[in-house]
Amino acid sequence: MRPPNQLPVVLNNNNHGLLAIQRSTLDVLQLSSDGRLIKPFRNVLILVNPVGGKGKAKNIVQDTVIPILEAAGATVTVKETTHRLHAEEIARSMDLVYDVIATASGDGLVYEVVNGLASRSDARKALLTPIAPIPTGSANAVCTNLFGVKDTFNIHLATLNIIKGCRLPIDLCSILILPSMTRRFAFLSQAIGLMVDLDIGTENLRWMGDTRFLVGFLKGIANNKGAFCRLRLKVVEDDKQDMARKAKERIQQRKIDGDDVAPLTNQMKNMSVDGDTPVSTNDDIPAEHEPPTVNEEPTSSASHPIPKSANANYVPDHGPIPDAQPLKYDETWITIESLPKKSSIKPKNSTQSLKAPSKASTQNKWVDGQGILYFYAGMMPWVARDLMQWPVSIPGDGLIDVVVQSVVPRLTMANAIAGAEKGETYWMDCQYYYKVSQFIAENLDIENQPLFTIDGEAFPFESFHVEVHTRVANLLSLNGDFFTSDFLKKPSEKN
DSSP: OOOTTEEEEEOSSTTOOEEEEEOOHHHHHTOSOTTOOOOSSOEEEEEEOTTSTTSOHHHHIIIIIHHHHHHTTOEEEEEEOOSTTHHHHHHHHSOSOOSEEEEEESHHHHHHHHHHHHTSTTHHHHTTSOEEEEEOSSOOHHHHHHHOSTTTTOHHHHHHHHHHOEEEEEEEEEEEEETTTEEEEESSEEEEEHHHHHHHTTGGGGGGTTHHHHHHHHHHHHHTOOBOEEEEEEEEEOOHHHHHHHHHHHHHHHHHHOOOOOHHHHHHTTOOSSSOSOOOOOOOOOOOOOOOOTTSOOOOOSSSOOOTTOOTTOOOOOSOOOOOOOOOOOTTSEEEEOOSSOOSSOOOOOOOOTTSOOHHHHHOOOOTTOOEEEEEEESSSOSBTTBOOOTTOOTTSSOEEEEEEEOOOHHHHHHHHHHHTTTGGGGOTTEEEEEEEEEEEEESOTTTOOEEEETTEEEEOSEEEEEEEEEEEEEEESSSSOOOOHHHHSOOOOO
16 A cells, blocks of 8 residues: 555656655645645646547546545545536535645536536636646646647646645636527637638547647638627737737746746646647746745735735625626727628738747738638637737736638648647738727628637527636636747847
8 A cells, every 4th residue: 555645756758657655744745835825725626528639538537536535634535427518517606625636637527617617606606716727638738728739648746736735826707698698708719701610510529639630720721711890809918029028028027027937836747647738848837926826815916916906904805797788889899891702802822930929920801801800719828739819918907819820822821730839820911810809790791601719619500798807716727827939038039
């Protein structure tokens, strides 16, 4: 029998050998950077989708995750989902007694938990319970954003995050679907056009894991089918150079304010349950500088201040999220419209380098008459391991990053695949990028494009209205932030 102070770790090699970390449970729990407050002995609810992805979630949780959590002194409750939206039902009705909700599946289970918590009468209190994903599904964007591309499927790193992760406040989008007046919440994305086909058109390829999305993308650019819609955007920022500069300056400031990552974090990287994850060579996880414990109210910091009206008698809002109402646009909003009939504007070939901005890309101005290949709105940098669609997305900034990709020759999109993982498509002339606080999307061709997606889930598309609820939900992160991409580490280009 293994002593309680030894944590089993499966190394990423052909022998799948075991390495027992000879540290006491207390040492493991305190391996955060100096001064970081981490609640020990957490009470963890694990929701398991036994049929998600490649169907390995149940075995991974039983054989790997639970032994590590119990060795760390955590109290673990496991519930398996049995039907669609079961996790949402659990989150909507459960007692708020857990320090962490862990989801063993893909992004779909996170979506269900978010909607369950957000629909409660005490939603703002319920959403303080952080979510920690365990990557066992075919779509694991949250894990990519937390751990990086190379460690997306690192089960041990995800389990370590449950034990000692810090609170990462994130925004949620409220989507009001018309005419049904159905309301859903999103933590990741809303899509029209090609990206819809990529999601729901590859359901039969789930056995391929996240490779199915690349297959779907290749199929989509082969068809090169435009999306006919009208977009009304309440734009806050649209200068690509400025948006990139601000995102990079934020990372530099975190390095100045932060400290080194705990040694155990680097030891736990590069490890895999089944050997499928490539060995990572990037140990540069940025340091945490905002250290609330998991079960406390969010505290004030330089980057996330409490409102000035707060005082010693401040009472947090633990009530519901207000009902959604159709948005009203005015002349300050911009309108982008693709035409149901063939445009007179000929798609232009792009030979620009994806690694640096061109003069046209920094101007970022839509020209009426261009066709829309896809519309993609997001809240995190990566939507998949091979696509960093929103490289300047900042957690908790109260804004939605919006991409409008114009119709271009197939070769242009095919050439962009190589740089998509690194966010290099951001600089493409044909990719229009905005930070918005609200938007409205209207379908101009309901018969031929009946659906749009929210976090990869399909819904009828006539029109939908989207607004942001700032920092209302929480994830766990080993450093209190998303993984720092190479895109943000590079110096800003000068005009």
